[in-house]
Amino acid sequence: MAIHSDRDHAFPTESSTAPYFWGIDIGGTSIKCGLVDDQGHTVAFEQVPTRESEGPEAAVRGLANMVRETEQRCGVTGKVPGIGMGAPGPMDLPRGRLVAPPQLPSWWDFPIVEKIAEATGRQVEFLNDANAAAFGEYWLGSGSEHSSMLLLTLGTGVGGGIIIEDELVNGVNSFGSECGHILVDASPDAQICQWGGGRGQLEAYASATGVVAITRKRLREQTDSSLARFVNRDGETDADELTSKRVYEAAVAGDSLANTIVDETARWLGIAITTLVHTVDPGSVVLGGAMNFGGEECPIGKRFMEQIREEFRQRTFPNVYEGTTISFASLGSDAGYLGAAGYARKAHS
Known part of the structure; x- marks a missing residue:
């Protein structure tokens, strides 16, 4: 079993293994974002408010800025090929759209995969939040x-x-x-x-x-x-x-x-x-x-x-x-972002 670090005590980048992948777990009140190495160690973690009332475009801009700043701070720029993203509610996976998430009414029918990919320049893998948690437990838990x-x-x-x-x-x-x-x-x-x-x-x-x-x-x-x-x-x-x-x-x-x-x-x-x-x-x-x-x-x-x-x-x-x-x-509330990162890792392999 791979061992992931406590997100409050980030795994040191100098001991980590490239490549790295972002795992994003979108919730109604907050968005959890973990930068995870190839072995499943969390090297950086951020949790930001969703601010549903401001709409999805604002959230995408905030996520893109966070991704760029965190990668620069961790010294992994150019070593992060993909993003995995889990989200709640009905969705259209082939089209990369949230359809009707109950807690995110302003995000309905939003092309979230396209927008995140454009803003970050990364390949984005999209999955249901429970499926993301499942993949986390499967990979590391x-x-x-x-x-x-x-x-x-x-x-x-x-x-x-x-x-x-x-x-x-x-x-x-x-x-x-x-x-x-x-x-x-x-x-x-x-x-x-x-x-x-x-x-x-x-x-x-x-x-x-x-x-x-x-x-x-x-x-x-x-x-x-x-x-x-x-x-x-x-x-x-x-x-x-x-x-x-x-x-x-x-x-x-x-x-x-x-x-x-x-x-x-x-x-x-x-x-x-x-x-x-x-x-x-x-x-x-x-x-x-x-x-x-x-x-x-x-x-x-x-x-x-x-x-x-x-x-x-x-x-x-x-x-x-x-x-x-x-x-x-065994992964608790970390399962979602870890699984999303793992799913991006799988797509890249």
């Missing part, structure tokens, strides 16, 4: 010992990335690997996904938004939970107060309802993972994102993972279970 990998990112929504024999599954409609929208519940009263609007999709059960929606529904019936303090006189929960983190904290404190919600989330993920593994058989499944219920560092997170594995074991074939690892991601 929890999936680096495998030739194929599936990533699920558990956050506000559920993102996904599928890599088969070193190739990302992007799809004909630039919608490949959108694992959060696979169906896990076909019942007529299945949960509705807040973001996609589809009924019974994984995102409605295993995202932070889905967990809150399910908890809110249960609290109308079960009031002996410590989470009931977030219910007002009208029987509604305060959306700003009830969060998946609150559910996790209540579970740690021994709250019965909170622990039930954690276990049910694991069950839905086990069902989804079974379907996805039976489709592509990657050998490695990695769970990333902020909603990991404490991860391996916490008994609740460990139980969460054990429940996922057990659900998968019950639903798959013995040889498939034995040949598939399911683990937590």
Whole structure:
């Protein structure tokens, strides 16, 4: 496994290996930019505000200036052949355009690849942000010992990335690997996904938004939970107060309802993972994102993972279970820019 440096302690350029690649991870509030060497070490990192209201053209100018100044400061001018860029929301990868990113309304149908390439003079590789995170974990993180990998990112929504024999599954409609929208519940009263609007999709059960929606529904019936303090006189929960983190904290404190919600989330993920593994058989499944219920560092997170594995074991074939690892991601929020840089590196090789 390659070891990437903590971005707050940049790897010294004199010890790094050329060529270098930029990894850019565009978000609704900030843009993470890492200059990464050929071995995956971060030699420089910048995080700048997106400033959505100023529009994408201003962001492109700012990125181009940052790229030029950083390369000069690091002494790598002329040694950076490509840029990898991950972005959220629906996109048209062949045309290099963001189509309709929910958090970036002024960027809709913006030819971002063309504009960044013109402003920097570099080849630009464009991919979905979850796919970028997947490639980061595949190159440098929890999936680096495998030739194929599936990533699920558990956050506000559920993102996904599928890599088969070193190739990302992007799809004909630039919608490949959108694992959060696979169906896990076909019942007529299945949960509705807040973001996609589809009924019974994984995102409605295993995202932070889905967990809150399910908890809110249960609290109308079960009031002996410590989470009931977030219910007002009208029987509604305060959306700003009830969060998946609150559910996790209540579970740690021994709250019965909170622990039930954690276990049910694991069950839905086990069902989804079974379907996805039976489709592509990657050998490695990695769970990333902020909603990991404490991860391996916490008994609740460990139980969460054990429940996922057990659900998968019950639903798959013995040889498939034995040949598939399911683990937590290891790169945290760095996965996006590292994966974008790695994808640019792959295109250059």
